[in-house]
Amino acid sequence: MRLSNFAPYFSGAMLIIIGVYGMVKSYREWKNHDEPVRRLALTLMISFGLFGLVGGIAVFLTILLNPELWVLEAIVITAGYLLLANESLSILEKLRKPEGRHERKKVECSLPVAGIVRSREEAITLLKAIDIYANLPLLIVGREHPEEWERRTGMEPDEYIWLTRVEHEKAISPSGLHVLSGKIINFLKGNPGAIVYIEGIEYMLFYSDFKAVAKFLFSIRDVAMMEDAHVLILANEDTLTQEQMAILKKEFEEIDVEKVLEKLMGPALFGAFSTGKRRGLNARPKSPEERSGTGEKEAEEAETLRREEKAKKRG
Secondary structure (H helix, E strand, O other): OOHHHHHHHHHHHHHHHHHHHHHHHHHHHHHHOOOOHHHHHHHHHHHHHHHHHHHHHHHHHHHHOOHHHHHHHHHHHHHHHHHHHHHHHHHHHHHOOOOOOOOOOOOOOOOOOEEEEOOHHHHHHHHHHHHHHOOOOEEEEEOOOHHHHHHHHOOOOOEEEEEOOOOOOOEEOOOOHHHHHHHHHHHHHHOOOOEEEEOOHHHHOOOOOHHHHHHHHHHHHHHHHHOOOEEEEEOOOOOOOHHHHHHHHHHOEEOOHHHHHHHHHOHHHHHHHHHHHHHHHHOOOOOHHHHHHHHHHHHHHHHHHHHHHHHHHHO
16 A cells, blocks of 8 residues: 555544644643633634544544545534634733723822731722722732622722632632732733732741742832832731831831822812711711711712812812
8 A cells, every 4th residue: 555545544643633632731721720811721622622633533534434524524624723713813802901991090199119008907998099099900819708808898809819728710829929929920010000919928928938928029029110010918017027027118118098098089088088087986876877868978078079179180
């Protein structure tokens, strides 16, 4: 038998081998990535199945059964090509950053590149104000389940990383500082001017020594500086030693939350906000009817002050 007679068999076998190999590799990538890479990996897996596995089988059927089955082979290979091309173009379009999305506003918020917040309550207050008045991209690294975070804070960040050893699509293990670092750096590079807020430093210290955790934080700080972004960490002497806090304070500035809020919101609106906070601390408990009426009134007053402040800035 001439060598040319083996060519169809060889091409069919190679298609099947390439198809199986590609499907296995695509499946591994599908398991290890989030959207939209996960979706692209699934498309590749299906395309390798059509191109290689089914296409190779179609070659053997054409040789052994009926030469006219080449039509089936052509249909399968064309379908795989069209699926891969269409999905790749679609995902590339979605990955393209829309014009104006998360465009950084010129606001004077006095927020340092790297800052320490001493309490979670202050951190949430600050993040909410920045979300409303500056609208900057936000990445949260927290110890709570993503849905619990949104429920408790009323905030929906652009990206949330759940610091846990539990298997979850948004989870990263506290022992995987290199994985966490890569995820944060990619976010910073893709969203110049963004804010990264990190909780759970004490949890990381269960799995890594302080030197490793500090190096991780300092590397994030350096990238934030290059990307004109901000990194905020929750840290205090209740969870860290004085020596550890002293090391962090050399690279991270302790934030005066009220000062930042005043710069961000403007004196008039911040004055109303600050007064409202003091009243909330000292006032007697109110009935549901009183709370409802007061809340509407305060909301109207805040909106009025906000419009006045914007008018002053434009003037």
